[in-house]
Amino acid sequence: MSIKIGIDAFPFQEKPTGIGKYIINLVEEISRHIPDAEYFAYSNRKIVLSDHLESNIIKREYLDTVSLKMPGKVWLKFFSGKYIKKDNLDVYISTSGFFPVLSPNVKKIAIIHDLNYKIVPGTMGRLHRLTHIFFYKKDVKSADFIVTNSRGTSDKLKHFFRIKTDQIINPSVSPTYFKRNKDEINGVLEKYQINSDYLLFVGNLEPRKNLLLVINSFIELVQEKKISDVKLLIVGLKGWKNSKLNQLIDQYSDYIQLSGYVAEHDLPAIYSQAKTFVFPSLYEGFGIPVREALMCGTSVITSDISELREAGEIVESNAQITFIDPHSKEELKCSILKYLHYDINEYPSNNIPRIEISNLIKFITK
Numbered sequence: 001m002s003i004k005i006g007i008d009a010f011p012f013q014e015k016p017t018g019i020g021k022y023i024i025n026l027v028e029e030i031s032r033h034i035p036d037a038e039y040f041a042y043s044n045r046k047i048v049l050s051d052h053l054e055s056n057i058i059k060r061e062y063l064d065t066v067s068l069k070m071p072g073k074v075w076l077k078f079f080s081g082k083y084i085k086k087d088n089l090d091v092y093i094s095t096s097g098f099f100p101v102l103s104p105n106v107k108k109i110a111i112i113h114d115l116n117y118k119i120v121p122g123t124m125g126r127l128h129r130l131t132h133i134f135f136y137k138k139d140v141k142s143a144d145f146i147v148t149n150s151r152g153t154s155d156k157l158k159h160f161f162r163i164k165t166d167q168i169i170n171p172s173v174s175p176t177y178f179k180r181n182k183d184e185i186n187g188v189l190e191k192y193q194i195n196s197d198y199l200l201f202v203g204n205l206e207p208r209k210n211l212l213l214v215i216n217s218f219i220e221l222v223q224e225k226k227i228s229d230v231k232l233l234i235v236g237l238k239g240w241k242n243s244k245l246n247q248l249i250d251q252y253s254d255y256i257q258l259s260g261y262v263a264e265h266d267l268p269a270i271y272s273q274a275k276t277f278v279f280p281s282l283y284e285g286f287g288i289p290v291r292e293a294l295m296c297g298t299s300v301i302t303s304d305i306s307e308l309r310e311a312g313e314i315v316e317s318n319a320q321i322t323f324i325d326p327h328s329k330e331e332l333k334c335s336i337l338k339y340l341h342y343d344i345n346e347y348p349s350n351n352i353p354r355i356e357i358s359n360l361i362k363f364i365t366k
Contacts, residue, residue, distance in 0.1 A: 002036050002037055002038050003034065003036075003037040003038070003090045003091060003364065003365065004037070004038045004040070004087060004088060004089045004090045004091070005030075005034075005037050005038065005039050005040070005089065005090065005091045005092075005093065005364070006039075006040045006041075006042060006084055006087060006089040006091070006092045006093065006106075007027060007039065007040070007041050007042070007057075007092075007093045007095060008041075008042055008043065008076055008080075008093070008094055008095050008096065008098075008100075009041035009042055009043040009045075009047045009059070009060075009095075010043055010045065010072050010076075010095065010096065011023040011024065011095050012024065012041060012043070012047045012048055012049055012053075013045075013048055014046075014048045015237060015261045016264075017204065017237075018171070018203075018286075018288040018289065019095075019113050021171070021174075021264075021288060022113070022149060022171040022172075022286075022288065023095045023111070024050050024053070025171065025172040025174070025355070026111070026147075026169065026172070026355075026357070027039075027053060027057075027093075028050065028052050028053060029172070029355055029357055030357065030360070030361070030364070031052070031053065031056050031057075033357070033361045034361065034364060034365060035056075037364075038058070039053075039056055039057040039058065040057070040058050040060055040084075040087050040089070041057045041058070041059055041060060042060045042062075042076075042080050042083065042084060043060070043061060043062070043072070044061075044062045044063070044067040044068060044070060044072060044075040044079075044080075045061075045063075045068075045072065046061060046063065047059045047061055060083060060084075060087075062075075062079075062080075062083065067079070071127060071131075073096070073098055073128075073131050073135075074131075076096075076098055076100055077098060077099075077100060077131075077135060078100075079100075080100040081100040081101035081102060084100060084102065085102075085103065089102075089103075089106050090105075090106065090107065091106065091107045091108075091109065091364055092106050092107070092108055092109070093109045093111065094108065094109065094110045094111065094139070094143070095111050096111070096113075097110045097111070097112050097113075097136055097139055097140045097143075098131075098135060098136065098139050099139045099142060099143070107144050107145070107363070107364070108142060108143045108144050108145070109143060109144065109145045109146075109147065109360070109363070109364075110139070110140050110143035110145070110146050110147070111147045111148075111149075112140065112146060112147065112148045112149070112153055112157055112165075112285075113149050113153065113285040113286070114149075114153060114283065114284065114285030115153070115156045115157065115160060115285075116132075116208065116283065117129050117132035117133060117136065118156070118160050119156070119283045120207075120208050120282050120283045122207070123206065123207035123208035123282065123283075137160075137161055140157075140161060140163060141161065141163060144363075145166045145167075145360065145363045146163060146164075146165050146166050146167075147165070147166065147167050147168075147169050147360060148165045148167075148168050148169075148285075149168070149169065149170060149171055149285050149286045150168065150170060150285060150286045150306075150307050150310050150311075151168055151306070151310055152285070152286075152305070152306040152307035152310060153165075153168075153285045153286070153307065154168050155306070166359060166360075166363070167357070167359040167360050169355065169356065169357055169360070170286065170310070170353060170355070171286055171288050171291070172352075172353070172355040173288065173291050173292055173295055173352065173353075174264070175352055176264075176265065176268055177267075177268050177271070177292050177295040177296055177352075178268065178295060178296060178297075179268075179272045179296050179297040180268055180269040180272045180296070184269050185269045185272055185273045187269075188266045188269035188270060189269070189270075189273065191266065192259050192262065192266070192270070194233060194257065194259070194270075196229060196230065196231050197229060197230045197231070197275055198230060198231045198232065198233040198257070198273075198274060198275065199218065199230060199231070199232050199233065199274065199275055199276055199277075199278055199336060200233050200235065200270065200271065200274035200275075200276070200277045200278065200293075200298075201214055201232065201233070201234050201235065201236070201277075201278050201279065202235045202236060202267070202271075202277070202279070202289040202292075202293075203235075203236045203279070203281070203289060204236050204237050204238075205234070205236055205237070205238050205245055205246075207282075208281060208282050208283055209279075209281050209282075210280045210281055210282050210303075210326055211234070211245055212244065212245060212248070213280055213326070213327075213329060213332060214232065214278050214280065214332070215232065215245070215248050215249070215252070215256065216248075216329065217329050217332045217333050217336065218232045218255070218256075218336070219248075219252055219255065220329070220333065221333055221336060221337070222255055226333075226337060227336075227337070227340060230275060230340065231255055231256065231257050232255060232256045232257070233257050233259060233270070233274070234249070234256065234257070234258045234259065235259050235260075235261075235262045235267070235270065236260075236261070237260070237261050267292065268292075268296050271292060271293050271296035271298050272296045272297065272298065274293070274298050275299075275339060275340055276298065276299045276300070276301055276335075276336065276339035276340070276342075277289070277290075277293035277298050277299065277300045277301070278301050278302075278332070278336065279293075279300065279301065279302040279303070279308070280301065280302060280303050280324060280326040280332055281302070281303055281305075281308070281326065282303070282326055283305065283307075284303075284305070284307050284308055284311075285307060286307055286310065286311055287302065287307055287308045287310075287311035287312075288311070290302050290308055290311040290312055290321075291311045291312075291314060291353075294312065294314055294315055294320065294321065295314070295352065299320050299321070299322075299339045299342060300312065300320065300321045300322070301321075301322050301324060301332065301335040301336065301339065302321065302322075302323060302324070303323065303324065303325075303326040304323035304324060304325060304326075305326075308323070309323065314353055322335045322338070322339075
C-alpha cells in the first residue's frame with residue numbers, strides 16, 4: 001500500500017518566489033526518492049505545478065467564492081482540515097510551518113524558511129504578522145520532523161523556540177543557472193528592453209529587501225558623477241509597504257528600470273550580464289538570488305549576516321562576493337564602485353551544490 005503525502009500548495013504559483021522555487025525543487029526531489037507515493041496538494045488558490053510534478057500530484061483546489069475570499073493561512077488553519085481528512089493521509093508537509101487540524105496518526109513535517117516575525121516584524125503586513133504571533137510557535141512545536149533551509153535558520157529556531165532541526169536542507173538551485181553566451185544574453189536583453197549596462201537587484205519590492213538603500217546609494221553615485229551610462233535594473237514583483245519605493249522609482253526613471261517578473265529561463269542571462277548583483281537584505285532565511293548570481297559567474301554585494309554568508313559558500317574566488325553592513329550606504333557605494341571596474345567575465349560559473357535529504361526520506365518512509 002502506497003504512502004499518502006499531503007502538501008499545502010501555496011508556494012505552487014504561476015510566478016514562484018524564492019521560497020516557491022525551494023519548495024518546488026524539494027518536493028520534486030522527494031518524489032524522485034519515493035516515486036510510488038500518492039501526493040496531494042491543497043490550496044484555496046489556483047495550483048500551478050512544474051512539468052515533473054504535474055503528473056505526480058493530485059490537485060485539491062477549492063476555488064469557490066467563499067474560499068477565494070479567505071487569506072491563505074486562515075483557510076489552511078480553519079477550513080482545509082475537513083477536506084484533507086477525506087484523503088486519509090499518512091504524512092502532511094507544511095511548506096510554511098502552519099498546520100491545519102489533522103488526524104493524530106498523520107506524521108507532520110514543517111519546513112521553516114525564516115523567522116521574520118521575530119527578527120524584522122516591522123517589514124511584514126499586519127495580518128501576516130498577527131497570524132505568526134498567534135499560531136506559528138505552537139504549530140512548529142507540534143511537528144514530528146523539522147526541516148530548515150540554512151544553519152542560520154536552524155540556530156534562530158533553537159534560540160527563539162528551543163526547537164532542534166531534524167535536517168538542514170539548503171535550497172537547490174536549478175542547473176540552468178550558469179554564465180550564458182553573448183547571443184543568448186542579447187536575445188534576453190532585447191526581450192526585456194534592457195539597452196544599457198546595469199547593476200542588478202532581484203527580489204520582491206518589500207521592506208525587508210532593503211531596496212531603499214540600493215536606490216538611494218545608486219542615485220547618490222549618479223549625482224556625484226561617479227558612475228554614468230549604468231542603470232539600476234530591478235527584477236521582481238510588487239510587494240507591500242512600498243509606496244516610497246514606487247515614488248523614488250518614478251522620480252528617477254531615467255536611471256532605474258523596473259522589469260517586473262522575469263521568467264525563470266531568462267534570469268540566468270540577466271544575471272550573466274550584470275555589472276554586479278546587489279542584495280543588501282535586512283534578513284533572509286537563506287538568500288537564493290545570491291546563489292543564483294554566483295552560479296552565473298556574477299559578482300555579488302550582499303549583507304554580512306550568517307544566512308547570506310552560507311548562500312555564498314560556493315564561490316571559488318572570495319573576490320567575487322563582498323559582505324557589507326546592510327545599514328551602511330557608504331559601504332554599499334564603495335562596493336558598487338569596486339565592481340564597476342571589474343570585467344564581468346572575470347569570474348567563472350560556480351558549482352551546483354548537491355541537495356541532501358536522506359534523513360527526511362527515512363522519516364517519511366519508516
